[in-house]
Amino acid sequence: MSRDAGKFQDVLRRVQAARADHIGYPYNLTARSPVPAPLSHCLINNVGDPFTGSNFGSDVHDLEREVVHWFMKLWDCEDPDTYWGSVVASGTEGNLWALYLGREALPNATLVHSDAAHYSIAKASRILRMPARTVATLPSGAIDIAALRQVLTDVGHGGVVLALTCGTTMTGAHDDIADALAALDTSGVTPDRRFVHVDGALDAMVVPFLSEAPHSIVPGFRLGIDSVSTSGHKMIGTEMPCGVLVARRSYAARVAETIPYLRSDDTTLMGSRNGHAVLSLWARLNAHGRAGFAADAGRCHANAMGFTARLLAAGVPARHNPFALTVVFPQPPEALTRRYQLASQHGLSHAVLMPSVSDDLVDRFLADYLDWWTSADRSVAGSGA
Numbered sequence: 001m002s003r004d005a006g007k008f009q010d011v012l013r014r015v016q017a018a019r020a021d022h023i024g025y026p027y028n029l030t031a032r033s034p035v036p037a038p039l040s041h042c043l044i045n046n047v048g049d050p051f052t053g054s055n056f057g058s059d060v061h062d063l064e065r066e067v068v069h070w071f072m073k074l075w076d077c078e079d080p081d082t083y084w085g086s087v088v089a090s091g092t093e094g095n096l097w098a099l100y101l102g103r104e105a106l107p108n109a110t111l112v113h114s115d116a117a118h119y120s121i122a123k124a125s126r127i128l129r130m131p132a133r134t135v136a137t138l139p140s141g142a143i144d145i146a147a148l149r150q151v152l153t154d155v156g157h158g159g160v161v162l163a164l165t166c167g168t169t170m171t172g173a174h175d176d177i178a179d180a181l182a183a184l185d186t187s188g189v190t191p192d193r194r195f196v197h198v199d200g201a202l203d204a205m206v207v208p209f210l211s212e213a214p215h216s217i218v219p220g221f222r223l224g225i226d227s228v229s230t231s232g233h234k235m236i237g238t239e240m241p242c243g244v245l246v247a248r249r250s251y252a253a254r255v256a257e258t259i260p261y262l263r264s265d266d267t268t269l270m271g272s273r274n275g276h277a278v279l280s281l282w283a284r285l286n287a288h289g290r291a292g293f294a295a296d297a298g299r300c301h302a303n304a305m306g307f308t309a310r311l312l313a314a315g316v317p318a319r320h321n322p323f324a325l326t327v328v329f330p331q332p333p334e335a336l337t338r339r340y341q342l343a344s345q346h347g348l349s350h351a352v353l354m355p356s357v358s359d360d361l362v363d364r365f366l367a368d369y370l371d372w373w374t375s376a377d378r379s380v381a382g383s384g385a
């Protein structure tokens with residue numbers, strides 16, 4: 001075996017071993033790519049605006065538009081022609097670009113987000129040099145609407161770019177979108193002085209499929225929001241990091257500059273863009289379909305409730321927010337945190353019951369975790385209750 005082939009073998013073994021025990025990140029590791037292998041040998045570059053195309057021939061802008069339309073339907077756009085969207089590099093790029101679209105429309109606006117918002121939101125405020133205000137959260141991790149109203153009273157006069165979260169990273173909490181919009185109204189921040197983005201990296205692909213979820217937490221443009229983004233490698237399960245952003249078309253039109261040599265509009269952060277991510281998204285959405293994702297969401301949500309119940313039955317103070325796939329519990333010792341790849345902070349860890357988390361993996365994890373939990377030296381090993 002050549003040296004390179006040996007390296008690739010090592011990487012494959014490492015990835016497969018890591019996947020077998022993975023329960024901590026919101027990544028769906030199930031998917032076998034339905035994209036035909038020969039395509040992986042071609043450069044596929046969706047340079048330029050998805051709706052305008054470019055002079056470069058090896059693109060899949062047509063498939064990108066189909067992907068974007070799929071999400072326009074899922075997120076309840078009244079009329080797709082008045083919306084714009086694109087496939088992005090990850091949930092982070094979706095957030096950054098959405099907040100940029102908001103800032104360009106409202107140059108004096110303050111960025112408002114909760115203290116449980118993803119770190120990419122605060123990073124975007126630094127990159128965009130936007131003044132930012134953080135709003136306190138409830139114990140669940142959802143934005144505190146009374147605290148939001150207070151902040152809006154302070155900064156609303158200059159305009160507001162509000163970043164809400166559908167499924168916070170640590171506790172899977174859902175900001176109440178309808179209540180936040182009502183708070184903007186009652187604080188006098190009229191629609192012409194606000195831009196509302198929903199960061200739905202994980203759960204904008206989960207809660208629309210849970211029929212019992214209240215409408216007010218489900219990202220839907222009919223509620224009066226301006227953009228939504230999600231990650232492709234989380235619930236959808238693409239084999240590379242990517243994401244999707246949808247926004248009202250007027251905001252994209254405002255930043256579009258026509259680049260004659262490309263024969264395209266400059267409406268995206270990246271110039272060259274990953275066509276393989278588009279192929280992977282398109283293939284997953286078509287092969288799995290709404291019914292497949294609805295089945296995944298229902299099963300994973302039930303698994304998260306079952307997982308929580310088993311921890312509670314053993315006396316572990318586990319927490320699970322309604323309609324979340326995320327379960328929070330005291331952080332176990334380092335060896336378990338590493339083996340199961342648990343994201344942890346302030347003595348708490350979480351598991352995310354993604355489609356690729358098998359019953360067998362849940363059983364193994366809980367056996368190891370409860371072994372530690374019931375052991376005499378728990379207080380020495382970890383954070384305790």
Ligand SMILES: *Cc1c(COP(=O)(O)O)cnc(C)c1O
Nearest residue numbers: 090091092118167168169201231
């Ligand atoms: C994961 C996550 C992101 C970032 O998405 P990436 O695809 O990792 O860039 C943003 N927001 C939330 C709430 C997330 O959970």
